Amino acid sequence: MTWKWEYAFGAEEAARTAPAAFLSEVRSKAAELVRAAESLHVHGRAYAGTDPKGGDVIVPGGMFTYQVVVRSERVYVVQITYMGF
Template structure:
């Protein structure tokens, strides 16, 4: 497997109406989170812990909520909040 990130339940549902500049900042930060998770969980598929709680990250124009699923080697973005959403 290879680490990645995705919106849950879907990009349209999570980002509906958010400005493109804000979403670009979210995507950039999500890429950073993937690299950090990959370094922290060298073999995520073998992880046996309970996992991390949901966390929030500030980005220019708002913030987003995410959680890490080590066994799936996945960072899940489940909410984005900006002035336009």
């Protein structure tokens, strides 16, 4: 299995109505988070600790909240908020 990111919960539904430029920024930052998690947790599937705390990322147009699940080798975007700025 390789590291990936994906929408979770209601974020996928919210992404259907958000502008393409905003979603492009979310995808770009989520990909950066995947690369960082992959380099920090090289043996993700064998990880025995607790998952790191997620966080909020501000992008042009809004923000999103993410959570890293190491044993699944996933970064989940759990909420996106488009504010139009």
